Amino acid sequence: MPFTPFHMGPGTAIKAVTGRYFSLTIFGFAQVAIDIEPLIRILRHERVLHGFTHTYLGALLFGLFALFIGKITCQWLLRTWNVFLNFKYLRWLQVNSNISWFAASTGAFIGTFSHVLLDSVMHADMQPFWPFSPSNDLLNWVPATWVYLLCSALGVFGLMGLIVIALWNKWTIEIE
Template sequence: MPFTPIHLGPGLAFKAIGGRHFSFMVFGGAQVLMDIEPLVGILRGWPVLHGYTHTVLGALLIGLLAGAIGRPISETCLRWLRLPHAPFTWPASFAGGLIGTYSHVLLDAIMHSDMHPAWPLSAANPLLRWISVDELHLLCLGLGLAGLAAMAVRAAWASLR
């Protein structure tokens, strides 16, 4: 199913590690951009849902697009919602976009048999079923919970100072 929220778990872990140097909003937007091709494929009945966008090259292009449009869109949303935030930088936006797309390819390559992540260099998918789909989902959930816990501890620690 496109637009799965399970991809956000690793994003929370990256946010906990990267802090203000990583945009979780752009990461989330990159996940949506990656799954436009599978959504169109589902609606049109394509036999391959994870094509060009789910390759290393496709992830690069979509990650760069996400980074370029993510900063102004995110800043506008945060301003409309009047949410306080650290200064939003281009490096944080591009980190969110590129880590978002490459992690998406990695996760989808493990579970989708129609993926060829190294295309056009190779049609192989050595990551397919590297771990079970259930284990993959548990890993993503665990990373998300660990990221949330780390951010909560960091926020609590900062409030004590």
């Protein structure tokens, strides 16, 4: 997949369904972090783009990185977002900047492991089960077009769900 945007679709849907038990910002942080290696390999014109970060072992280690460094970074980013929106007509866009450890954990590990899973279906240069196996048995398991469509559909579903939830919460607050 061309970096993070398509990977965010499933994360958005998960956020819509699980709410405060899943951090979409840390999920996104994990997506970007895991794709830094292929970006560097692209810039170096290497033949193999997906190395250690695109293994399940790499997903575990990058999940830990996204959990600890991502929690600090994302909370800071959310606080900064809120400061910029501290104007009369923009306050409704402010978000909760506290991320629980549980939400950070689910965002980080679902982020890294789903990234490896989705990329395993599409990229021949991956060895997702390294060091236990050099093969990629998931390659072409599902056509790449279907993966793109699924991720896009989940993104649309997730955004619609988040909008409905936001409107519902605003409506119930005004009634009470």
